[in-house]
Amino acid sequence: MRRMKRTMLYLSLIIISLLCLFPFYWMIRSSFMSSEEIFGVLSKHWLPEKWRFENYVDALSAQPFGSYFLNTILLVALNLTGSLLASSWNAFGFARLNFRGENFWFTLVMISMMIPGTVLLIPQFIMWRNIGLYNTYWPLFVPSFFLNGFYIFLLRQFFKGIPLSYDEAARIDGAGYPQIYARIFLPMSKPVLMTVGVFSFMSTWNDFFTPLIYLSSKEKYTLSLGLQSFLGQYVSQWHYLMAASTVVALPMIVVFFIAQRSFIEGITFSGLKG
Amino acid sequence: MSPRTGLQPVKRTRSAFAREQHRWGYIFIAPAIIGLIVLTAYPIIFSFIVGLSEWDIITPMNFVGLRNYIQMFTKDELIGKSLIVTVKYTLMSVPLSNAVALIMALLLNTSVKGRSVFRTVFYIPSILPVVASAALWMYLYNPMYGALNEFLKMLGMQKLGWIYDKDMVLPCMAVMSAWASGNTAVIYLAGLQGIPRHLYEAVEIDGGGAFAKTRVITLPMLSPVILYNLIIGVIGSMQTFTQGYIMTDGGPQNASLFYVLLLYRRAFKNMEMGYASAMAWLLFVIIAALTLINFGFSRYWVYSEGDN
Numbered sequence: 001m002r003r004m005k006r007t008m009l010y011l012s013l014i015i016i017s018l019l020c021l022f023p024f025y026w027m028i029r030s031s032f033m034s035s036e037e038i039f040g041v042l043s044k045h046w047l048p049e050k051w052r053f054e055n056y057v058d059a060l061s062a063q064p065f066g067s068y069f070l071n072t073i074l075l076v077a078l079n080l081t082g083s084l085l086a087s088s089w090n091a092f093g094f095a096r097l098n099f100r101g102e103n104f105w106f107t108l109v110m111i112s113m114m115i116p117g118t119v120l121l122i123p124q125f126i127m128w129r130n131i132g133l134y135n136t137y138w139p140l141f142v143p144s145f146f147l148n149g150f151y152i153f154l155l156r157q158f159f160k161g162i163p164l165s166y167d168e169a170a171r172i173d174g175a176g177y178p179q180i181y182a183r184i185f186l187p188m189s190k191p192v193l194m195t196v197g198v199f200s201f202m203s204t205w206n207d208f209f210t211p212l213i214y215l216s217s218k219e220k221y222t223l224s225l226g227l228q229s230f231l232g233q234y235v236s237q238w239h240y241l242m243a244a245s246t247v248v249a250l251p252m253i254v255v256f257f258i259a260q261r262s263f264i265e266g267i268t269f270s271g272l273k274g
Numbered sequence: 275m276s277p278r279t280g281l282q283p284v285k286r287t288r289s290a291f292a293r294e295q296h297r298w299g300y301i302f303i304a305p306a307i308i309g310l311i312v313l314t315a316y317p318i319i320f321s322f323i324v325g326l327s328e329w330d331i332i333t334p335m336n337f338v339g340l341r342n343y344i345q346m347f348t349k350d351e352l353i354g355k356s357l358i359v360t361v362k363y364t365l366m367s368v369p370l371s372n373a374v375a376l377i378m379a380l381l382l383n384t385s386v387k388g389r390s391v392f393r394t395v396f397y398i399p400s401i402l403p404v405v406a407s408a409a410l411w412m413y414l415y416n417p418m419y420g421a422l423n424e425f426l427k428m429l430g431m432q433k434l435g436w437i438y439d440k441d442m443v444l445p446c447m448a449v450m451s452a453w454a455s456g457n458t459a460v461i462y463l464a465g466l467q468g469i470p471r472h473l474y475e476a477v478e479i480d481g482g483g484a485f486a487k488t489r490v491i492t493l494p495m496l497s498p499v500i501l502y503n504l505i506i507g508v509i510g511s512m513q514t515f516t517q518g519y520i521m522t523d524g525g526p527q528n529a530s531l532f533y534v535l536l537l538y539r540r541a542f543k544n545m546e547m548g549y550a551s552a553m554a555w556l557l558f559v560i561i562a563a564l565t566l567i568n569f570g571f572s573r574y575w576v577y578s579e580g581d582n
Contacts, residue, residue, distance in 0.1 A: 006386075013381050017395045020453065024398070026421050027410050039419055086305045093302025097295045109306055112314050114565065118513050118534055119558040122541055122551050123317035123324065126331065147309025177298045206403040208516050213542060224405045228520060231409055238413050245406040256401050260394065263401075264460055 027249075031055055031242035038238050052239075059243040062234070067219065068226035075140055075222060076204045082144030083151055083200040084193060090147075091155035092181045096167065113149035125213060135216045140207075144200070151196045158192040159185060194262040198255070205252055223248045318558075325552035330545040342552035352528070352536055353553070357560075359444065360512055360533040366448035368507040371455040372500070378455075379462035380488070393463070397456040408520040411450050412437070415521075437522055440529035447517050447530065458503055465499035466492065494577040501572050505565055512561050533557060 030038060032048040032055060060066070094106050128139040162185065170180050186193070208224040215221060221229070227248050234240050256263060300307075325342055329335040346353045378396050382389055399407070414421050415436035423433040437443045473491045482490065493500075515534040518524055524531035537557070541550035 009381065009384060009386060013386060013392050016378060016381070017392060020395050020399050020456070022421075023407075023410050023414060023453070026414060030413070090303050090306040093299050097299035097302060098292075099296040099299030102299060105303055105307060105310070108310050112310060114509065115314065115318070116509060116513055116558060116561050118537065119321055119554045120314065120317045122547055122554060123320040124313065125541075126320075126324070126547065127317070129331065143309070143313055146305045147313060152306065177302070181302075202401060206401075208403075208405050224403055227403075227405045227409065231405075231412075231520065236419075238416075238419065241409055242413065245409045249402050249406045252401050252403060253398065256398070264393070264397065 027242045027246055030238055031246050033239050035237070035239055055239050055243045056247065059230075059240040060247065062240070063226055063230050063244075064219070065223070065226060065244070065247065068221050068223045071220060072205060072222045072224075075137060076201055078137070078141035079144045079204040080197055080200050082141055083148050084197060086145050087148045087151035087196060088155050088186060088189070088193065089181070090152045091159055092177070092185055094152065095156045095159035096180075097177070109147070109149045109152055112147060113153075121213070128214065134214065135220065136214075137220070139214045140210055151199070154192055154196060155189065158189055162188055191262065191265070194259065195265060198259045198262045201255060202252065321551045321554055324548055325555050327548040328546075329548040331547055332545075335548070338548070342549050343556075345549070346552060346556065352531065353556075355528055356531045356533045356536040359529065359531055360514065363444050363447065363514060363530075363532065364508055364511045366444060367451040367511050368504060370448050371452045371458060372503055372507060374452040375455040375458035375503070376462050376496075376500075378459035379466055380492070382459070382463050383466040393460070396459055400454040400457040402454065404516045405520060407450070407454065408517055411446075412521050415446055437530075438526055440526045443522060443526065443530045447514075447521075450517065451511070458507075461503060462496065462499060465496050469495045497572075497576040498578065501568065501576050505568050508564050508568065509561055512557065512564070 029045075029047060032051045032053070033045070034048075034050075034052060037045050037048060090109075094102065094109075124139070125134075128134060133139060166184050166188075167180055170184055175183070206224065207222075208228065211222045211225045212228075215225060218229070227244055230244050231241060324335070326337060326339055327335045328338050328341075382393055382396070386392070402410075413419075417423055417433060417435050417438055420436065422436065426433055435442060437446050469491065473495070474487055477487050477490055513534050514532045515538065518530045518532040518535045519538070522530045524535055533553070534557070537550050537553045540546045540553065
């Protein structure tokens with residue numbers, strides 16, 4: 001009876017794993033196939049007969065994916081800098097300083113996380129357009145330098161766990177708040193800063209809607225936007241489409257494996273406190 | 275700060291300290307305050323004003339009062355259609371994704387070998403960029419060359435239209451979202467690991483099995499996490515856009531015309547900024563109402579410590 005239960009348990013885990021992985025297998029398998037194989041019969045083609053690496057070369061040279069990649073990296077770097085600096089700076093104020101209106105502002109920061117982005121979309125678009133920054137990267141990274149409710153929340157929770165004696169010792173040595181923030185809090189918060197960084201990386205890399213709205217000239221496209229326009233041009237050329245999709249997905253998967261703990265701990269933490 | 279006279283020296287230093295805290299407090303939260311005012315509050319108010327006007331961004335704004343709203347409710351059939359599509363999709367995808375995530379979490383919360391490997395495997399679909407996963411699933415669901423129809427053929431069954439069938443497109447997209455629900459599973463897993471062991475031992479003493487444990491202990495203890503995931507899930511899926519935009523362009527026969535897709539077309543294809551802003555406000559109100567309803571019902575099923 002006990003044995004059977006365990007077998008059932010492993011069986012369920014393996015079946016779900018296969019369902020999770022099958023689409024990835026299918027994507028990679030197809031990305032190496034010739035179009036004749038793609039349109040052939042499944043039973044003969046679990047794996048490509050010949051691994052056609054040239055699909056990748058063809059797909060990547062059909063559109064300037066190299067420059068899309070660099071554009072995306074630039075945006076990731078800017079957003080990463082913005083969200084790490086601004087959120088930790090803000091969070092220090094909420095975690096360590098007592099001032100009138102603190103609760104009021106913190107409540108607003110929390111509420112801002114619940115506001116659907118759709119209602120802000122059009123007015124923000126109009127705002128950026130009016131100051132002449134449509135079709136530039138400014139709208140895609142400036143907001144990260146101001147308000148990130150979720151990251152502020154994560155960092156504040158972490159900062160509150162740092163013993164007050166550290167601040168007091170530093171104050172006796174004559175340090176002001178900016179020094180305490182920069183010399184004590186930031187170095188002590190590496191794990192949670194890593195989590196914020198990983199989330200920021202992921203949301204910038206995967207964002208499709210914002211670039212779609214703000215970028216009009218092709219040379220400024222991000223990878224997601226480039227992939228979408230590639231989809232429109234190479235309809236039904238599945239081997240190329242899957243090769244391009246693999247290339248867009250791959251860096252994300254690599255980052256995930258490098259920083260797996262930060263991903264999972266961060267999401268765990270946010271879920272519990274939500 | 276009220277002016278005080280005749281303070282003791284100690285108190286004076288304390289108030290200097292308080293003043294310093296106050297000043298630095300605002301220096302530290304200044305970016306957030308600017309963000310709240312310029313990037314949140316002002317856009318919400320501005321959006322309401324734009325919603326009362328007719329505006330193509332190029333020519334001057336033309337105030338029309340409630341005309342946009344009246345038109346939305348009386349003349350524009352696509353509004354109702356897209357709201358129904360969006361609500362239907364939410365009713366399918368949120369329960370399905372959460373059920374799948376909960377099952378994943380329950381399976382992971384056992385003493386199996388290789389737990390962290392399974393956890394990683396379950397998580398990976400949720401990190402895939404949405405455009406890439408849309409491309410991938412378009413291919414899987416393709417009626418001519420897709421994997422799913424190949425499987426049906428192998429089993430000797432009839433091929434299906436999948437996302438090209440107006441009755442199947444929303445369930446297909448809900449399955450896609452359930453496939454990527456590993457991040458929700460990890461939240462549930464954290465909740466499960468926070469449940470104290472001794473509660474389960476109490477059920478064991480009373481002779482309860484796994485089913486009783488789940489029903490009496492796990493689900494009530496996990497209910498606040500379930501509520502959190504439902505609320506976040508509803509807010510997210512009411513704003514679904516990319517799947518409809520990339521995979522089906524709202525079709526077939528508007529069967530996947532999500533509300534935000536319609537809003538996008540009105541705002542950025544037809545340049546009807548006023549009308550689209552009014553649409554955004556309606557969605558805002560609907561999402562706020564759904565969130566409140568979620569909270570309201572929660573007292574019937576969410577267990578909170580303190581009341582027995």
